[in-house]
Amino acid sequence: MKVSLDGLGLRYGDVVAVQNLSLTVEDGQSVVLLGQSGCGKTSTMRCIAGLEVPSEGRISLGEHVVYDSASGANVAAHKRRIGMVFQSYAVWPHMTVLQNVTYPLVVKRTRKATARARALEVLEMVGLAHLADRGASNLSGGQMQRVALARSIAMQPSVLLLDEPLSNLDARLRDDLRVELRRIQQETGLTSVYVTHDQNEALALADRIAVMQGGRITQLAPPAELYDRPASASIAKFLGVTNAFPIGGPAGRGSVVVEGSQCVVTVAEEVAPDDTTVCFRPEAVEVRPAGDTTEGPNTWTGTVRVAVFQGNSVRYSVDLHDGPVVDAVCEVRRGPVQPLGAQVVVRVSPDRVRTLPEETSSTTPATAPDAVLVTS
Template identity: 55%
Template structure:
């Protein structure tokens, strides 16, 4: 089902959560609302579900208007045919897996035969068919989350809403369930809206990502586009992009603030004007033992402050002679592990250097280090 949000506003007293929010989610799409705490992403989802009443605007699901401030329409949550999976599992521990999933169908007085068929089918779908008679108190966290998902799917919703459902799980299980959720969404062709503050999760689950800050959608694009071309410095920082430094740009390249470092840029980046920052992603940098002199564009000398073996990769923190400290990530098999204190060269391909427009916040300086990782 298509979801159309038009000019939506939500206020709590004098506090405006968001104003004039518009969003078009196409049929069968997985849209992720990504942003820091307090940006309005969960409130947007709750408005779609009918758990919050907006102040202005309208919401349409399919060809049905479920909310319109102008026309006085506000369809109750249980009549919107929307499934919702919350961060807390809300699984009844005294009931079996089957009874937990069947509960809503029994409340709707669905026939026993149909209940068995629908619950059996959805438990098979989420990989819990063999646990139908197991008490919920005996389940692991991941299994409980599957029960919560099955409980929503058994109602055959038009839209599935997921509010950080994996945040209580350990990292390895979270990674596995991301893939399972994505596979499930694709196989069902179900329109879904997923709320998270974890950019790795957003990249794994989305057809498109809506990046939110302060109640506004600042960028709406595919995961690939968001990753490769964040719209502003603050968005790049939130996404965990590393090595962001305030700079001034001229024909000679990006002059990093408070340092002697000059980064040669691709021609397209030199056209930007105004307050800017230069970005060099850790995975794009090459670190090698210092040889006889420096050769090629964007090659700088420095020494290793930290060398961290991380299994498939090695992470280096390098202090450049020209001033800034850079993070770099190298594949484990790309060469010998370099040690703390070793003199090295760091090279950044010209085409990998990006210039980002600042958006009102303080520009990072050469002494600021923004490392990759999951945003809090």
């Protein structure tokens, strides 16, 4: 079922949590609301669920308006056919796994045999059918979260809302459940809205990602496009572009100088008048031993200040001579590991560099295909 938000606003006294937000989630689509704490993403989700009453705007589920500030319409949360999975595990510890999943069906007066069959079907989907008779208090955190997910799906909701459901899990389990969540969403074709502050989670789970800042959506795009083409420097930094430097001024056609240094950076695209930051990803940086014959634009010398071995790659922090400190992530197979204190040559291809404005003032649609922040 399609979800439509039109001019949504939410205030807590003088605090504006959500402002003039419009978003459409198509039927069967997964949209992730991504942003830092306090950006308004959970407040937006709670408005969709009916757990918060917006200050203004309109919310529609399919063809039905469930909230409209103009007409005063406000459908109760339990009548919206929405399933919700919270950050906390939210299972009843005194019940078995099967009882947890069948409980909302029993409340809806579903026949016992039908409820049991539906619950077992969903437990099979989330990989917990073999634990149907186990007490919920004897489950691991990841298993409890699967029970909560199964319970929501068993209700056959029109829309599934997930509020940072993996944040309490360890890293390996979080990675595994990301894959499971995406598989389930794609297999069921269930419209879903997912809230997270974790960019990797967003990239893995979304058809489209809505980046939220200050109660607004500042960029809305498919994962690959958002990763390659952030609309502003603040979004790029949030997405892990650590090499983001203030522009001190122009240095000839297609080049800028990094503020407070003599480092000249050449870009492949035109520098816009409101661009304030030049940036490139650590993965786009090449690090070679001093004396390397590499020449061309964006070739600098520097000293290795940090070298961290990461298995298939090495992460460097290189202090450029007459320039800023640059982060680099280099695959081990591309060359020898440079030790701490080594003199090195650093290079970035101009087509892997972008200049960006610090902020974007409104929702940003898909950007032009030639404005690409390329990874290695």
